[in-house]
Amino acid sequence: MRSLIRLAALFLLCASVSVFAQSDADGEARQRVAEEIEKLEEPMYSPFIERYMLDELKQLRIDLSNQRAELIQQVVDREIESIDRGVTYATNTVTYFFYLIAAVSSILVLLGWNSIRDMKEKMSSLADEEVGKLVNAYEVRLRGIEKQLTQKTRHIDANREEIERTQEIHSLWLRANLEHTPANKIAIYDQILAVKPEDCEALTYKADVVLELGEPQWAVNLCQQALSIDSDNAHAFYQLACAHTALGHYEDGVHFLGEALSRAESYRESLMQDPALFPLHDMPAFKELLGIREEES
Missing domain, CATH: 1.10.287 (Helix Hairpins)
Known part of the structure; x- marks a missing residue:
């Protein structure tokens, strides 16, 4: 929800800047709006x-x-x-x-x-x-x-x-x-991709939903499409790790999990709570990954 709020706020910022492009105070206004967006703690929707x-x-x-x-x-x-x-x-x-x-x-x-x-x-x-x-x-x-x-x-x-x-x-x-129904969510994400085919966020969120439906290979394909558009998309790497874990490819899951953590440290908080990653908890590579992150922090 917070990413959605930031997307809406950033859209309003871009629209306001396009209308008032001749104002000398645009830079300061954009900076103030960006600071206010970063301070958001609760959903505004x-x-x-x-x-x-x-x-x-x-x-x-x-x-x-x-x-x-x-x-x-x-x-x-x-x-x-x-x-x-x-x-x-x-x-x-x-x-x-x-x-x-x-x-x-x-x-x-x-x-x-x-x-x-x-x-x-x-x-x-x-x-x-x-x-x-x-x-x-x-x-x-x-x-x-x-x-x-x-x-x-x-x-x-x-x-x-x-x-x-x-x-x-x-x-x-x-x-x-x-929407709470996975099938309806997938239909909505497909509509978003029809309007904007290169929307990485829609691809990764769709991959998350198909994982809930028990389609890990489909999720892998969606994550690969997102990475072909944005090779540094941390959410795509995280979903790819979950999908490979569901397929039983534990080593690949740990590898892609490390790629996600190297790009977004915030995912470390979800490693022990995400049910999709439970099969990796006993692997030495997974424990080593957590130990390295703890020492660096």
């Missing part, structure tokens, strides 16, 4: 807390949606403002060109140049060329803005999907802790 957490997650999704809408509105406003400035600038440029054309035409007429048609064509082509350059420049800018908007939209969608996925996994863990 209750239906009211679950309802509160789900409401907070829902509000977080709403805030992300509102943030996305505000971002899109700001980008659209900036695009419209840029287009207005571009059109105004182009209009003023063309107007100034026509004024210049009129002035030059007057001067040339006064100087006796009768080829006004040629002058008009050249000035028109020059004006079209300048306007074309301006249009191309603003098209490039608009494409850049559109690309940035697309990237931000994908990022927001990815965050939303991750929140929904984590929320679903959290709900399944709560159901698993409330």
Whole structure:
């Protein structure tokens, strides 16, 4: 239960940090939350807390949606403002060109140049060329803005999907802790693995349940899958030791038990109380393992 509470609290911490990523005090806030989590001594779970957490997650999704809408509105406003400035600038440029054309035409007429048609064509082509350059420049800018908007939209969608996925996994863990039937627990762990196939904790807890059902070889396979994902998972080594002990492979059980103790000293408290390890109590290697641990402590 304590690992579940820490998982829920860490999830809320990550969600809060993703919403308030621009705040300068994020580092201190994360540190304070982590310290509070480490101080937890009793389970915090209750239906009211679950309802509160789900409401907070829902509000977080709403805030992300509102943030996305505000971002899109700001980008659209900036695009419209840029287009207005571009059109105004182009209009003023063309107007100034026509004024210049009129002035030059007057001067040339006064100087006796009768080829006004040629002058008009050249000035028109020059004006079209300048306007074309301006249009191309603003098209490039608009494409850049559109690309940035697309990237931000994908990022927001990815965050939303991750929140929904984590929320679903959290709900399944709560159901698993409330379930007392091994078969139903296995079904829930399978649902968690369907959402997150590389969840080592779900694999090891499933291995614990199948051991209760008298399927040690199945438990061995599940622990091997967990170790292929995380080679330093102490819980997987501990469950592997229990499974090999159930299969009668006592030496392998002691070996994997030593691997678990080398990674998590807290398992030493469960060695003498766990019924799955009773067959190892009379083995010299098991006693030697306990003696080494006692001298080091």
